[in-house]
Amino acid sequence: MSALKVLPTVPGTQPIISKKPAVDPSTLAYKDLLRGPFWQRIPAYASVTEEQFLDHNWQAKNSITSPAKLLAAVQELVPAAFIQDAELGFKHSPMSVRVSPYMLSLIDWENPYEDPLRIQFIPMGSKLKADHPKLDLDSLHEQADAPVPGLTHRYQDKALFLALDTCPVYCRFCTRSYAVGVDTEEVEKVSLKVSSERWARAFEYIASRPELEDIVISGGDAYQLRAQQIEEIGDALLAIPNVRRMRFATKGPAVMPQKLLTDHAWTDALTRVVEKGRKLHKEVVLHTHFNHPKEITGITEDAMNKLMERGITVRNQSVLQRGVNDSPETMTMLVKRMGHLNIHAYYVYVHDLVKGVEDLRTSVDTAIFIEKHVRGSTAGINTPTFVVDAPGGGGKRDVHSFEYYDRETGISVYMAPSVKAGQYFLYFDPLHQLSKAVQRRWADPAEHDLMTNAAIAKAKERIR
Ligand SMILES: *Cc1c(COP(=O)(O)O)cnc(C)c1O
Numbered sequence: 001m002s003a004l005k006v007l008p009t010v011p012g013t014q015p016i017i018s019k020k021p022a023v024d025p026s027t028l029a030y031k032d033l034l035r036g037p038f039w040q041r042i043p044a045y046a047s048v049t050e051e052q053f054l055d056h057n058w059q060a061k062n063s064i065t066s067p068a069k070l071l072a073a074v075q076e077l078v079p080a081a082f083i084q085d086a087e088l089g090f091k092h093s094p095m096s097v098r099v100s101p102y103m104l105s106l107i108d109w110e111n112p113y114e115d116p117l118r119i120q121f122i123p124m125g126s127k128l129k130a131d132h133p134k135l136d137l138d139s140l141h142e143q144a145d146a147p148v149p150g151l152t153h154r155y156q157d158k159a160l161f162l163a164l165d166t167c168p169v170y171c172r173f174c175t176r177s178y179a180v181g182v183d184t185e186e187v188e189k190v191s192l193k194v195s196s197e198r199w200a201r202a203f204e205y206i207a208s209r210p211e212l213e214d215i216v217i218s219g220g221d222a223y224q225l226r227a228q229q230i231e232e233i234g235d236a237l238l239a240i241p242n243v244r245r246m247r248f249a250t251k252g253p254a255v256m257p258q259k260l261l262t263d264h265a266w267t268d269a270l271t272r273v274v275e276k277g278r279k280l281h282k283e284v285v286l287h288t289h290f291n292h293p294k295e296i297t298g299i300t301e302d303a304m305n306k307l308m309e310r311g312i313t314v315r316n317q318s319v320l321q322r323g324v325n326d327s328p329e330t331m332t333m334l335v336k337r338m339g340h341l342n343i344h345a346y347y348v349y350v351h352d353l354v355k356g357v358e359d360l361r362t363s364v365d366t367a368i369f370i371e372k373h374v375r376g377s378t379a380g381i382n383t384p385t386f387v388v389d390a391p392g393g394g395g396k397r398d399v400h401s402f403e404y405y406d407r408e409t410g411i412s413v414y415m416a417p418s419v420k421a422g423q424y425f426l427y428f429d430p431l432h433q434l435s436k437a438v439q440r441r442w443a444d445p446a447e448h449d450l451m452t453n454a455a456i457a458k459a460k461e462r463i464r
């Protein structure tokens with residue numbers, strides 16, 4: 001392409017010769033956000049007005065929690081075989097199922113099997129894969145690192161506070177399927193209900209540890225807290241002298257941005273905590289969880305603009321998932337679209353070893369490949385760090401920082417000197433990405449120790 005001439009705006013000056021070719025318009029597609037009554041494509045929402053669709057109560061009340069409700073909503077859009085497949089999926093899912101009408105409306109129902117939002121929220125029986133043999137339910141050992149139920153103190157100066165165990169939607173791939181949502185046929189859950197008593201014990205512990213500066217308030221999901229509970233938690237933590245930073249973690253902006261626009265009590269409560277924090281010189285921010293550019297619409301833009309106007313910082317943590325966002329193009333688009341709306345891309349997690357979602361996991365190698373493409377595509381401050389949350393409680397590790405990675409057996413070995421010095425943490429790539437010969441080795445329990453010990457021995461060779 002020839003160098004582009006930019007016509008002079010200052011009379012009498014020479015045209016500027018651009019040294020870069022004009023961009024392909026498709027590279028600007030991240031700015032094109034879906035607007036208009038897109039939900040009316042769904043038979044059950046054909047006559048739902050904008051006012052109703054923006055009403056967070058309507059969204060919550062009409063969320064899909066069973067195959068029957070799914071069928072009632074999408075009606076003739078999908079064949080009966082699809083609903084039967086979903087029934088089987090719901091039956092075997094370790095997670096509860098809940099999908100907001102907003103998410104449901106964004107699914108491409110002409111091609112639901114391939115749709116990145118369907119993949120995240122609606123399990124299909126036919127897609128189930130056997131779990132990796134090294135997988136257990138609380139693979140991150142959050143409970144083992146908890147001095148008080150629902151408070152995980154793993155790192156030195158930061159802790160994770162699980163305030164409650166419900167969410168506005170339930171993600172199939174949830175790391176906390178050991179606690180989040182109601183019991184399912186597959187899993188009986190640990191209870192982390194809203195409880196002022198349990199919370200008070202957590203606050204007491206935080207106050208007793210002067211090294212704790214940073215508290216993540218999660219769950220479950222902070223969206224499900226009532227406005228006064230947001231303030232109760234916010235005020236209690238702000239009053240603790242050693243607490244300097246807090247993050248309310250919620251998937252809400254990604255799955256139900258309406259709430260930020262119409263649940264005034266909730267958004268105002270958050271704003272008050274943020275402002276109070278600012279006066280105390282403490283940072284209070286929102287952490288959210290977008291995984292695919294399609295989740296971001298004009299409604300999201302309106303919601304994010306509202307937070308921007310109130311000076312509320314929003315950061316994002318994504319989970320890398322096969323068929324959802326495991327391509328450089330999709331991940332770059334997501335990162336740029338978020339940046340456009342002032343959402344900072346903070347982390348991309350390599351999928352945790354979670355029960356029942358082996359089909360969603362990707363390898364460490366895939367993460368490294370995608371990271372290479374994303375880095376450089378936008379501002380560094382909007383470029384996520386790709387991390388593995390090391391099974392066994394090693395915490396988040398930069399994917400590239402392994403001591404050893406055997407791409408053949410899919411074993412990567414990490415260390416976490418500032419978290420648990422001297423220990424080795426192993427992550428396991430999904431079996432379906434390994435060769436048939438290695439899959440056979442994983443099918444034989446006698447081979448497991450041979451493979452993991454060989455990987456650890458290699459890692460030890462590297463230690464200086
Ligand atoms: C992720 C996490 C945190 C916060 O870690 P950052 O890297 O600062 O985002 C704190 N505690 C636990 C247990 C965590 O999993």
Ligand code: SF4
Binds near residue numbers: 221
């Ligand atoms: S919103 Fe978060 S905590 Fe809730 S199901 Fe999804 S990933 Fe799990």
